[in-house]
Amino acid sequence: MSDATGRLPRLRNAHSHMWILGVVGIAVGAAMMILLPQLKVASTSVLLFAGFHVLGAIVLLSSAWAVGLRRWARRLAPARPAKGYDFGWGSGWMNGLAIAALVALTAAVAIEIQWRTLWPLAFCAVALAVLCLTGAQIMRGFQRADQVVLPMVDLLRGEGSRVLDAGCGSGRTTIALGRVLGAGRIVAVDRFDAGYIEDGGRALLERNLNLAGLSEKVTIATADLTELPFPAGDFDAAVSTHVYDHLGAAKAKGLQEIWRVLKPGGRFLMGVWTPGWSMFAVANLFSLLLTSKTAWRRMAQQAGFTIADEGQFNHVWFVLLEKPSPAPPPASPA
Numbered sequence: 001m002s003d004a005t006g007r008l009p010r011l012r013n014a015h016s017h018m019w020i021l022g023v024v025g026i027a028v029g030a031a032m033m034i035l036l037p038q039l040k041v042a043s044t045s046v047l048l049f050a051g052f053h054v055l056g057a058i059v060l061l062s063s064a065w066a067v068g069l070r071r072w073a074r075r076l077a078p079a080r081p082a083k084g085y086d087f088g089w090g091s092g093w094m095n096g097l098a099i100a101a102l103v104a105l106t107a108a109v110a111i112e113i114q115w116r117t118l119w120p121l122a123f124c125a126v127a128l129a130v131l132c133l134t135g136a137q138i139m140r141g142f143q144r145a146d147q148v149v150l151p152m153v154d155l156l157r158g159e160g161s162r163v164l165d166a167g168c169g170s171g172r173t174t175i176a177l178g179r180v181l182g183a184g185r186i187v188a189v190d191r192f193d194a195g196y197i198e199d200g201g202r203a204l205l206e207r208n209l210n211l212a213g214l215s216e217k218v219t220i221a222t223a224d225l226t227e228l229p230f231p232a233g234d235f236d237a238a239v240s241t242h243v244y245d246h247l248g249a250a251k252a253k254g255l256q257e258i259w260r261v262l263k264p265g266g267r268f269l270m271g272v273w274t275p276g277w278s279m280f281a282v283a284n285l286f287s288l289l290l291t292s293k294t295a296w297r298r299m300a301q302q303a304g305f306t307i308a309d310e311g312q313f314n315h316v317w318f319v320l321l322e323k324p325s326p327a328p329p330p331a332s333p334a
């Protein structure tokens, strides 16, 4: 719900728990090492766990820092000439991963020079650096304009569809959809308050739609996906990428809302991150916290959807969900 100023309440930043776990983990691990030296394996595991959390926290902090720096630089610089799409996200995380890789490589070199017998640790640090660099490359891919695509699935039924882009952000999905929509119309909805997209994405969305020649075709609305301001059965179809995995405990509610606003027979194309090797490269152990495909399928079915199709594109798992049409009434006897 929006407040009196028309702005939605800000989402809480959930990253501070990483610092807490990191610091507590280091304290507990170090105490165990000193006080209980016989439990070396346990204390090393605790320290490793803490290390991963500190690394994750550094990645997120540098992400926030990079976004802030960029905003500050933009304020200083004169308005840039419009030069291609700008989706305004990804670089922070990408830079964070590159920094983490650099730290891990430096640690590996230091270990090799100072403590040669600890070479397995240096080996692990190099492996971590390679993983982080792979993750940075994957994130770089998400930023590229040639990734403004959606999987080619049977989403739109007939001409003139009214389609919802749920969590449009700065418009990547909206543009991909607009390219194939023909006579249809798009309603692009977002809270526009994500800290990792420049100014929440609204200005970038307007600019990108303008560049794509889609401004006339798209209506922009500020709303929360768990409380959509549309009547039931308002849309023929819906799309959403990189959004529902951000909804935390409200995922099921978000799916129920999409089900509500779709017409019977309407389809929803959803793309989300799920645990897998590429997400492990991007988010390391945190990727294991991502919702699994099985859990997504179960949630979608509980919301009332049937699954029409699924697959993988650009490191994203997609699923095409359908709100079933009511069964036709039995034919009356002649």
Ligand SMILES: C[S@@+](CC[C@H](N)C(=O)[O-])C[C@H]1O[C@@H](n2cnc3c(N)ncnc32)[C@H](O)[C@@H]1O
Residues within 6 Å of the ligand: 087, 166, 167, 168, 169, 170, 171, 172, 173, 189, 190, 191, 192, 193, 194, 197, 200, 201, 223, 224, 225, 226, 240, 241, 242, 243, 246, 247
């Ligand atoms: C990673 S961006 C993805 C944007 C776009 N779909 C894309 O693929 O480029 C996630 C977007 O979801 C939006 N979002 C997250 N939770 C939301 C909620 N509860 N209601 C509306 N938008 C939300 C954020 O504001 C952000 O713009």
